[in-house]
Each structure stands twice: as structure tokens, then as C-alpha cells.
Amino acid sequence: MTEIGLFEALYSARALRRFRPDPVPEALITRLLDAAIRAPSAGNAQNWAFLVVRDPAQRARIGAIYRKGSDIAAAVYAARERPAHLTEAQWARMLGTGAWLWEHMAEVPVLLVPCLRRRDMPEAAALPPAIAARHAEELAYLDRIRGASIYPAVQNIILACRALGLGTVITTNHLRCEAEFNAALGLPEDVQSFALMPVGYPLDRPGPLSRRPVAEVAHADRWGAPWPPGGTP
Numbered sequence: 398m399t400e401i402g403l404f405e406a407l408y409s410a411r412a413l414r415r416f417r418p419d420p421v422p423e424a425l426i427t428r429l430l431d432a433a434i435r436a437p438s439a440g441n442a443q444n445w446a447f448l449v450v451r452d453p454a455q456r457a458r459i460g461a462i463y464r465k466g467s468d469i470a471a472a473v474y475a476a477r478e479r480p481a482h483l484t485e486a487q488w489a490r491m492l493g494t495g496a497w498l499w500e501h502m503a504e505v506p507v508l509l510v511p512c513l514r515r516r517d518m519p520e521a522a523a524l525p526p527a528i529a530a531r532h533a534e535e536l537a538y539l540d541r542i543r544g545a546s547i548y549p550a551v552q553n554i555i556l557a558c559r560a561l562g563l564g565t566v567i568t569t570n571h572l573r574c575e576a577e578f579n580a581a582l583g584l585p586e587d588v589q590s591f592a593l594m595p596v597g598y599p600l601d602r603p604g605p606l607s608r609r610p611v612a613e614v615a616h617a618d619r620w621g622a623p624w625p626p627g628g629t630p
């Protein structure tokens with residue numbers, strides 16, 4: 398298959414949540430993971446791990462946990478307003494395909510679970526006194542940036558799926574039942590999952606992606622000043 402360009406992938410790699418049951422060749426899964434590990438991570442620690450779940454019994458367990466987490470999400474979404482930038486059709490599509498996945502996660506041929514091994518601070522005693530004095534703040538800083546060491550890898554998987562004719566979506570509802578999820582996968586104590594990504598051949602077509610325009614979300618030099626500075630090009 399001919400590879401698509403980077404920008405074509407960026408502009409069309411939308412959330413695909415409905416899949417054919419056909420298996421995904423192992424070599425393609427490895428290619429996705431090889432793209433994932435090109436991502437940046439804090440301190441280049443590469444403290445990630447990726448679980449590839451294909452076993453039907455495991456997928457059934459994960460599917461049931463995702464369903465349970467999604468029941469909570471459904472209640473939250475029912476109480477939410479449709480964001481003003483989404484049309485009725487876009488909102489209905491997100492909720493509709495989202496609900497499809499609640500029911501069918503276990504049938505998707507591959508469930509990828511990007512994880513990170515916890516990376517703690519050095520002991521306070523090993524630090525210069527001025528830094529040791531702000532040990533708690535450093536721990537809070539680490540917590541604040543933790544996800545940034547795995548979500549770039551997640552986005553690489555999304556783009557690599559697009560390039561290889563596969564579909565995927567980042568989901569997180571399983572984290573509402575995290576202890577059960579971790580037990581099902583046998584995750585070590587110091588390993589956390591950050592996403593659950595169904596991967597397969599999609600029933601729906603990719604892109605185009607519509608988003609709030611740059612002029613609405615970008616600021617020049619200080620919050621509130623328009624970008625581009627000279628007005629819409």
C-alpha cells in the first residue's frame with residue numbers, strides 16, 4: 398500500500414471506533430509499536446511498556462471493564478451540554494460511535510494498552526539542600542508531567558494506524574475501574590496504564606478532521622492578543 402503524507406495523516410486521523418473482526422497481522426502491530434517508541438519521553442527515560450491484548454478471554458475481561466467505566470462516562474455525558482463548536486451531527490456521531498464501542502470493545506481484534514513504569518524522585522538526602530527543601534513540589538511536578546511521557550507515543554500509534562489503513566481511538570474510561578483493569582492484566586505495582594486503544598480494520602472512513610480554528614485558540618505573546626497578529630490571512 399502507498400504511504401500517505403504526514404499532513405494528510407494529521408488532518409484525517411480521526412477517532413475510529415467501529416471495526417471489522419478481521420485479525421491484524423503481527424508485523425503491523427509491531428510496526429505500530431516501533432512507531433510508538435520513536436516518541437519523546439521526559440529525560441529520554443523511555444519508561445514505557447505496551448500490552449498487546451489479543452487473547453479472546455482477556456479481551457472479554459477488558460471489554461467488561463470498559464463497559465463498566467463507560468456506564469459512568471455515559472451518566473457524565475448525559476449531564477453535559479453539547480460543546481458549541483460541535484454540530485448536532487458531530488456530537489451525535491461521537492456519542493453514537495462511542496456507545497458502539499462500549500458494547501463491542503471485546504470484539505476488536507487488538508487492544509493496545511500504553512503504560513508507564515513509575516519514575517520517582519531521588520531520595521531527598523541525595524539532593525542539594527535547596528532542592529531537597531522543595532521535594533514535595535518536585536513530586537507534584539513529576540505527577541503534573543507524567544502523562545506527557547506516554548501520550549506522544551499514543552499519538553504516534555494513531556498516526557501509524559492511519560498510515561497503515563488501520564483504525565484506532567484513544568480511550569480512557571477503563572481508568573474509572575483501574576484496580577480491576579490492572580489485576581486483569583497483571584500490571585506490576587509501579588506500572589500504570591494511560592490509555593486503552595482498540596486497533597483493527599475500521600468500518601468507517603478516516604477524516605477529514607474539523608476543529609476550532611487557529612484564530613480562536615492561539616494567542617500572540619500574551620493571553621488574549623489575536624493570532625495571527627495581522628488578522629486572518
Ligand SMILES: Cc1cc2nc3c(=O)[nH]c(=O)nc-3n(C[C@H](O)[C@H](O)[C@H](O)COP(=O)(O)O)c2cc1C
Nearest residue numbers: 410411412414491495498566567568569570606607
Ligand atoms: C484523554 C482522552 C480520553 C478519551 N477517552 C475516550 C473514551 O473513553 N472513549 C471514546 O470513545 N473516546 C475517547 N476519546 C476520544 C475523543 O472522543 C476524540 O478524540 C474526540 O472526540 C475527537 O474525535 P475526532 O478526532 O474524530 O474529531 C478520548 C480522547 C482523549 C484525548
